[in-house]
Structure formats: structure tokens, C-alpha cells
Amino acid sequence: MTTRSTPRLATRYLSAPTLVHLVQTLGVETCLRGIAEHIRADFLRWPDFDKSARVANHSAVGVIELMPIADDALYSFKYVNGHPKNTREGLPTVMAFGVLADVATGTPLLSELTLTTALRTAAMSAVAAQALARADSRVMALIGNGAQAEFQALAFAHLLGIRELRLFDTDPAATDKLSANLRDSGLVLTRCASTAEAVRGADIVTTVTADKTNATILTPDMIAPGMHINAVGGDCPGKTELHPDVLRGARVFVEYEPQTRIEGDIQQLPADFPVTELWQVLAGQAPGRRSADEVTVFDSVGFALEDFAALRFVHAQAQRLGLGETLDLIPDLDDPKNLFGLLRPRTASLRRAA
Numbered sequence: 001m002t003t004r005s006t007p008r009l010a011t012r013y014l015s016a017p018t019l020v021h022l023v024q025t026l027g028v029e030t031c032l033r034g035i036a037e038h039i040r041a042d043f044l045r046w047p048d049f050d051k052s053a054r055v056a057n058h059s060a061v062g063v064i065e066l067m068p069i070a071d072d073a074l075y076s077f078k079y080v081n082g083h084p085k086n087t088r089e090g091l092p093t094v095m096a097f098g099v100l101a102d103v104a105t106g107t108p109l110l111s112e113l114t115l116t117t118a119l120r121t122a123a124m125s126a127v128a129a130q131a132l133a134r135a136d137s138r139v140m141a142l143i144g145n146g147a148q149a150e151f152q153a154l155a156f157a158h159l160l161g162i163r164e165l166r167l168f169d170t171d172p173a174a175t176d177k178l179s180a181n182l183r184d185s186g187l188v189l190t191r192c193a194s195t196a197e198a199v200r201g202a203d204i205v206t207t208v209t210a211d212k213t214n215a216t217i218l219t220p221d222m223i224a225p226g227m228h229i230n231a232v233g234g235d236c237p238g239k240t241e242l243h244p245d246v247l248r249g250a251r252v253f254v255e256y257e258p259q260t261r262i263e264g265d266i267q268q269l270p271a272d273f274p275v276t277e278l279w280q281v282l283a284g285q286a287p288g289r290r291s292a293d294e295v296t297v298f299d300s301v302g303f304a305l306e307d308f309a310a311l312r313f314v315h316a317q318a319q320r321l322g323l324g325e326t327l328d329l330i331p332d333l334d335d336p337k338n339l340f341g342l343l344r345p346r347t348a349s350l351r352r353a354a
Contacts (some may be wrong), residue, residue: 038309069304122155122309133228137203
């Protein structure tokens, strides 16, 4: 009887429980810093990537998207949804998984990306704010206290030195949840009765609301000289958070302009409204904040390169810690040209091999 000499082909899989264990082992701060470092490093290699806007399928209740990107060595994509009404049915608003594949062979790593997306979104916000916010920023207003809020709060605390959060959400239970989760964080938490109250005295304003509507969360009268606005929630066509005049009165920075023109808050403005891609600032090709009084906006919609960076980080850490499982996602063939042979009865195959 012949014996198989080739190694078993199995897909490495990082499950949701595995990622929870990884983050608990490393600590949230370490993960935020690590993902932020990978994002910065990959943004500095911007020309190396084959980039495209994500492919989105919209419905009346939400969106399902695919987000691909690749360089010469690695390819990744993320599947992600956004369904704001899901929480009424006990489901997350956002659910995601992703693939990081070897370009040379196509061999994939499969990973959860729901928890990882929350970490990478917060890390991306912090990377942008390091370039755009005033260095002495210590107070942040957090408008929208849902699933992403704690990650944003901790990223700004650990990576920018934010010490006080001014909180507002139309759902008081969301603020209760956020306050309980951050009770031991060392942050000063101030509950506010409105967005206007929350932004008063804030150096940075983070908007991370979920409603799939053209909302007006921030208006020009709320904006003070020197503010940095981290606009996270406006991330698909028909979903915005900022009054157009807030954008007109600020310098606006984006991830990938072709995608943000469709999905970001700048969708409200003419196609020639000037914006700067963040990679240019990080690479020293364009200025970030130019004065202490300038108002800056990071019109963040989430870009595939951030998931690429996050997947690189979690994959490396999982390997180092010996975490992960294997899945028989790909057929294991004795003869890679004989896929149909999988369908032949195993007993007959064994008789012939004997």
C-alpha cells in the first residue's frame, strides 16, 4: 500500500474565542498599540498596495460588504455587515470575518474580525489623531456609546493621553454600559444631557453613531477653534454625522479618497471639495495640523488596508502564542490534479492501492 508523503493541507483558523483569549493575554493596550504600529507601517507603504473601494450591497435595513487589498506578498479581504436594527433582536450591529492569504500559493488564514475590527477602528482613529489633533489634547467628547465606544476611549487614553471623557448617547443604557466597562480605566467620565453639552470644552470629538441615516450630530455652533473631529459613524451612502458647514470650516483628511467620496461625510459636498489622504501626512508629503486654532476632521469610513494590518498583527501574535485551530476548508488531495477522485468510494480506492 502506498503512503502519503505530502503534508496535510489545513487552513489556520482564529476563532472568536481564540481572539478573546489573545486580547486577554496581551492586554487591550498592547493590542491597540500593536495594531496602530502595523497600520502606520502599512500606510507608509501605500504605493505598494493594489487598492480598491469596497464592494457593498445595500438594503433598506443594512449593508453587507467585501473589502479586498493586496501587496506582492499577502492578500486580504474582510466580509462585514452593518445592520443598526440588529441589537433589537439580540444580534451585533457589526459582524465580520476575514482572510489573509499567501500571494505565492493562495493558502489562506481565516480569522474572526468582529472584535478585531473594533480594535483596528480605534487604532486607526488614534493614528490619525496623533497626526491631526493638538498634542496637549486631554478631553474627548464621545458621541455614541455603543459597541465601538470603549475601544475608541481606550485607544485615545493609551495612545494620545486623553484623561477625561464627556459622554452622550440617545440611549441612556448605552452610556450606563460604557461607564460600567470603563469604571476602572482611570478616565474621568462625565455624563452629558446632549451632544452640545458633551462637546463643550472638548479638545477632540469622536462621533460613532450607528443609525443608517443622514443625521446631523455636529453643527457649526458646536465647533471650537483647535478641535479635532474623529468622525467614525458616517460610513456608507446616505449615512452621515456632520453638518456640511462643519466640513467646510475645517481641513478634512480621509483614508482612501475614492471610497470616502461615496461613503463618508464628504458625500454631502461637491466632488472637488479638497481633502487630504492620511498616508500623505504620515509620509511627510502633506501637512497635518498647521496651527493650534485649526479645526481638523478625520472623515473615517474604514479601509481594507487597516484590516490587512490588523490581520498581520493577530496572525503573528497567534503564532507566537501557539493559538489557533485547523479547519479542513480545502480538499486534501493525494493528486492535486485529481479533484474528482475525492468522490470515488474510499473502499474501492483502498483495494486498488493494496
